[in-house]
Amino acid sequence: ETGVTQTPRHLVMGMTNKKSLKCEQHLGHNAMYWYKQSAKKPLELMFVYSLEERVENNSVPSRFSPECPNSSHLFLHLHTLQPEDSALYLCASSQVRTSVNNEQFFGPGTRLTVL
């Protein structure tokens, strides 16, 4: 257990559906991240929130919409996805400090399949 939980663990959706992924961290961290990991590809950073403000958006299509209502929760809203969006979606959190590089704690991920 890393202190970061994600729900659901598995999700199957059609291209016209709307769904949301949820991430919650119980570590008191001040930064949260969404990553995408496709089969046999490196992790791709999608979004970063620091102190509930989005500080990074790596050219992610608008069909992915993040939301960070507070420092403990992060959502990824999905709509009109494509089959190539099928992947493992990972959430992470970290405590940004001034002296060291921030260690990220990852959740177990949501395995998303788009039909």
Added chain:
Amino acid sequence: LAKTTQPISMDSYEGQEVNITCSHNNIATNDYITWYQQFPSQGPRFIIQGYKTKVTNEVASLFIPADRKSSTLSLPRVSLSDTAVYYCLVGSLNTGGFKTIFGAGTRLFVKA
């Protein structure tokens, strides 16, 4: 951000010491070197982090030469459960702290 280069895969046997080297020729003065481990269908897990010389914790050692253009993760006496992908990351609070870039990693396979 400094780009990292690692071997794609490595094989080892139980009980052996495994050394995985990462090249990061463009490492910046403020950059730290961090290693993560990832098992299939799980999120990466922090292993160790260092800035220079040698760092050791309960699971691994990290060796960083004076020029810091490479680093070596050393796993002592590996077991079957150490079979995983190992990622080397380079970054700092200002640049890499948020903009973390994972490379392809090194897939370690430990055999009995």
